[in-house]
Amino acid sequence: xxxxxxxxxAALELPDGAYVNLGWGIPNLIADYLPKEITVYFHxxxxxxxxxxxxxxxxxxxxxxxxxxxxxxLISGASFFHQADAHLMSRGxxxxxxxxGGFQVSEKGDLANWKIPGTKGPGGIGGAMDIAAxxxxxxxxxxxxxxxxxxxxxxxxxxxxxxxxxxxxxxxxLAVIDVKPExxxxxxxxxxxxxxxxxSLTGASLIARQQIPEIDFA
Amino acid sequence: xxxxxYASLDxxxxxxxxxxxxxxxxxxxxxxxxxLIQALARKGTKNITAISNNCGTREGELGLMFKNNQIRxxxxxxxxxxxxxxxxxxxxxEVTLELVxxxxxxxxxxxxxxxxxxxxxxxxVGTEVAEGxxxxxxxxxxxxxxxxxxxxxxxIKAHLADELGNxxxxxAARNFNPIMAMAAKTTIAxxxxxxxxxxxxxxxxxxxxxxxxxxxxxxxxxYAG
Numbered sequence: 544x545x546x547x548x549x550x551x552x553a554a555l556e557l558p559d560g561a562y563v564n565l566g567w568g569i570p571n572l573i574a575d576y577l578p579k580e581i582t583v584y585f586h587x588x589x590x591x592x593x594x595x596x597x598x599x600x601x602x603x604x605x606x607x608x609x610x611x612x613x614x615x616x617l618i619s620g621a622s623f624f625h626q627a628d629a630h631l632m633s634r635g636x637x638x639x640x641x642x643x644g645g646f647q648v649s650e651k652g653d654l655a656n657w658k659i660p661g662t663k664g665p666g667g668i669g670g671a672m673d674i675a676a677x678x679x680x681x682x683x684x685x686x687x688x689x690x691x692x693x694x695x696x697x698x699x700x701x702x703x704x705x706x707x708x709x710x711x712x713x714x715x716x717l718a719v720i721d722v723k724p725e726x727x728x729x730x731x732x733x734x735x736x737x738x739x740x741x742x743s744l745t746g747a748s749l750i751a752r753q754q755i756p757e758i759d760f761a
Numbered sequence: 762x763x764x765x766x767y768a769s770l771d772x773x774x775x776x777x778x779x780x781x782x783x784x785x786x787x788x789x790x791x792x793x794x795x796x797l798i799q800a801l802a803r804k805g806t807k808n809i810t811a812i813s814n815n816c817g818t819r820e821g822e823l824g825l826m827f828k829n830n831q832i833r834x835x836x837x838x839x840x841x842x843x844x845x846x847x848x849x850x851x852x853x854x855e856v857t858l859e860l861v862x863x864x865x866x867x868x869x870x871x872x873x874x875x876x877x878x879x880x881x882x883x884x885x886v887g888t889e890v891a892e893g894x895x896x897x898x899x900x901x902x903x904x905x906x907x908x909x910x911x912x913x914x915x916x917i918k919a920h921l922a923d924e925l926g927n928x929x930x931x932x933a934a935r936n937f938n939p940i941m942a943m944a945a946k947t948t949i950a951x952x953x954x955x956x957x958x959x960x961x962x963x964x965x966x967x968x969x970x971x972x973x974x975x976x977x978x979x980x981x982x983x984y985a986g
Contacts, residue, residue, distance in 0.1 A: 588863060589788045589936045605790055605984050606932040612789040612986075623932060625939045625967075626788065626814075627871050630864025634884060653887075664848050665858050667815075667839035668890070673864035676884040707887040707903075 544716040544733050544758070546686075551576040552758055553642055553684050553714045557583050561639035562592065562632070564674060566656075567611060568644035569684040584618075586638060588670040590629045593621025610670070630670060634677035641678035643671055645685040645713075647700040650747035652710040652722035654683060655702035666703070675706025687715035687744055694746030696720070696727065717741050719758060726750050731758045765926050765976045766955060770800035773949050773977040777806050777914060784870065784915040784941040785813040785823060790986045792934035793822045794916040794951040796979035801916075802826060808833045812870070812910055814863065814937060816840040816847035818986030823847070832856060836910060838863035843986070862890060865907055867940050873909035874943030874972075881906055915945035919968065922952040923959070926973030927966040935967065942972040949975040953983075 544552070550572035557563055557573075559581040565571055574596065577583060585594040587609050594609060595616035603614040632638055647655040654675055658666030675681060688694055696713060712730075713720040718741045719731040729749045732741050738751040767773040774797060777783070783801075787793030802825050809832045816837055817824025826832050827846035836859045840847055850856040861869070862884050872880060881904035885891050895906040917938040919928040928950060930938060942948045950973050 587933070589791070589933045591933050604932065606792070606934040608789040608791055608933060610789065623935060625867075626936045627864070627867035627940050630867055634864050634882070663852075665840060665851060665860060667841065668860055668862050669839040670863040672862035672884050672888065672890065676882070676886075704888040706884075 547572055547576075548760075549684050549714055549716055551760055552719065553682055554578065555760070556682055556712065556714070557581065557640055559583070562586055562637065564588070564633060564638050564641040564678070566641070566643035566671065566674070570642035570644060571611065573642060584620075586629070586632060588626070588629050588633070590624045590626055591617070591621065592624070592632075593618045595621075630673045633670060633673045636677050636679055638674070638678045640680045640682060641674045642682045642684055643674065645683040646695065646702050648683055648685075648696050648710050648713055649700045650698055650727050652708045653700050654681075654705045654710050655700040656683075656705045658703045660702060668705075671705050675709040680711050681709050682712045682714060683710050684714050687717040687741070694744060697746035717744065720749065728752070729755050731756050733758050765974060766924060767975055767977045770796050770951070770977055770979055771803060773797065773975050774800045774804055777801065777804065779806055780808045781806060781913045782810040782911070783812070784912045784945055785811060786915070786917040786936065786938035786941050787822060788814050788936035789933070790818070790984050791932070792918045792930065792936045792938055793985065794918040794949075795822065795982035795985040797916045797949060797951045797977070798823065798825060799982065802829055802831065805829070805831070807831055810834045810836070812836045812866075812912060812941075814838050814866065816844035818843045819845060821985035827856065830855060835859070836861060836866070838866050860890070866910070867937070869907055869910040870940050870944040873911045874940070877909065879906055879908045910944065912941070912945040913947065915941040915948040917942050917948060917950050919950050919952045920954070921961060922950055922955050922973070922976045923957065923961050923970070924955060925958050926950065926970035926976055927961050928952070928968040928973060929961060929965060930967055939968045942968045947974045948972055949977065951977055951979045953980060954978065
């Protein structure tokens with residue numbers, strides 16, 4: 544699946560009326576794929592609840608930007624607040640769902656998503672650790688393997704951690720996987736893929752209880 | 762009545778000594794005190810400890826201060842993909858960095874403003890952020906102790922100020938500004954317009970005047986990044 548399809552599948556995880564934070568990368572694409580019949584209230588760490596679509600050129604106001612610095616709009620019922628309240632919403636368990644990008648997720652649901660060892664510079668944490676500690680449900684969207692083919696779902700993260708045992712669901716180009724107390728449970732596979740093939744590209748054991756359905760966007 | 766209004770940006774920063782610890786508001790290009798930053802660059806204050814979410818956008822925002830080598834240590838959450846002058850100084854070991862989760866950066870500043878000597882949080886437990894910090898179990902959760910971040914000065918950006926220093930902010934340009942205003946010994950507000958006392962509805966004041974010590978009007982650089 545493409546990055547857009549990962550976002551499209553993850554969008555189906557958002558319940559109607561939810562307060563939702565979308566992180567950088569693939570999660571940021573999710574807003575374009577919301578099912579028409581639901582309304583969700585997007586939260587931005589710079590102090591916006593009820594963030595709408597990106598602004599058209601004639602609507603741009605650079606005092607109204609998202610966490611990626613892109614001018615956005617508001618939906619009816621939106622509000623502004625300062626940055627401490629914005630993160631309080633993340634950390635204090637007020638957000639229903641947060642969706643973050645990931646470099647690695649462990650079989651216990653540990654997340655690494657802020658620094659790749661060996662890359663230039665010190666990395667950047669941003670709001671990810673607050674979200675990891677406090678979101679009611681945390682979904683990670685990422686490619687199933689690195690560009691070199693190494694698994695990103697692993698027994699133990701080797702990259703610097705964002706949070707321990709914080710991930711609930713992983714949506715990749717190959718599968719939807721739930722992190723449960725008993726381990727990583729394979730829920731769906733991408734069209735044309737078998738559970739065995741997904742397992743062969745995964746660095747931790749997947750629990751496949753029955754015939755695994757294919758990801759269906761309908 | 763003590764007059765808080767300064768006639769110029771340069772006058773508002775004239776006393777800031779080398780080695781000062783300074784907070785800088787702003788996020789995502791919005792709400793940066795760009796005109797005060799330019800004034801501090803003109804003054805040439807050195808060895809600054811800067812507290813800011815990020816480390817500039819090319820020459821914009823704090824970028825200019827890194828370019829001029831005015832900052833020695835920075836406490837930040839997300840230096841940023843376009844903070845090239847910071848990255849150069851960091852690689853050359855001319856700048857040191859403490860990386861802090863963004864919400865914890867807010868709360869550590871708020872603790873300073875609120876007269877609290879720290880707090881425990883589950884954020885960062887088991888990560889690099891926890892290294893060297895006291896850990897204990899509270900409410901069944903592993904937590905680390907986080908200490909306040911104080912500052913000598915806060916540079917903030919607001920939309921309106923009345924002559925007493927009551928402030929309002931536009932849209933998402935509020936961001937870190939109200940928190941930093943509470944946390945510093947001297948808060949300097951760069952504002953787009955100064956209005957008469959009483960002309961901001963008390964219900965609409967976002968930062969009460971008690972937190973604001975200097976006000977300067979600046980219409981120049983709303984965005985610099």
